[in-house]
Amino acid sequence: MRDFDQMGLVVDWVDACRRGDLATLLDLYADDAEVECTCNGTRLYRGRRELETYWGPKLNAFPSAGFGLEEIHPAQNGVDLEYSVAGALRIRASFRFSAEGKIHSTLCEPAHQDAYEGCVC
Template sequence: MTTVSFDPMAAAIDWLDAYRAGDIEAILELYAEDAVVHCGCSGATISGRKALRAYWIDRLRKYPAGTLDDLNPSHNDGTMISYITDTGVMRALIAFDAAGRIKMLDCSPLH
C-alpha cells in the first residue's frame, strides 16, 4: 500500500463539489494529465485534456449532479462515491495518483 499525502475522501468531495457547481475548470484541474474516464452510461472511455473537456461540458449540461448519496474508501487509496442526479443514483470509483490528482474515474448508474 502506498502512503498518500492527501485525503482521498476529501478529494472525492472536492470533485463532487466542482461537479455540482458546474465549474468545468475546477473539475479539469482535479485530473492528472494522463487521466482516463470510463463512462458506464455511454460505454465510452475518455482520455486526453480535449476529450475530457468535451465529456464534462456534455455531462454538466445533460446530467448535473445533486446531493451526495454515499462515500467510502476504496482499495489502493481510492474512493467510491455515489451521488444523486435527475436520472437516478450514480456511482463513481475514483483512483488517484501520488499527487492527489484523479488518474482514473469509473462511473455508472447504481442499479
C-alpha cells in the same frame, strides 16, 4: 502511501459538479487521466481535452437537474462515490489517484436501478 486526502479530493469533485465548474473539475484530474463510462455502452475518455468534451455538457445539466451526494467511502485503492441526478438517477463512480494527488481514473456506471436510457454520468 498516499499523503493527500483522497476523500477530500472527491468532495472537491462533488462541489465542482454541483457548481457546474468545468475548469475546477478538470484541474482535479491528472494530465493523463481517464474516465471510463459504462452507462450507455463502454466509452473511454483520456486527457484533458477528451475529459472536457465529456464533462462539459453534463456539468451544464447538473445545476438545473440537481446533483446529490448519496454515499462516499474509501475503497481498496481509492474512493467510491454514489451520486444522484434529478433526485432519481443514481450513478456509482470509483476514483483512483496519482502519486501527485490528482484523480488518475474514474469509472462510472449506473447504480441501484435497471438499465437506464440517457444516463448522464
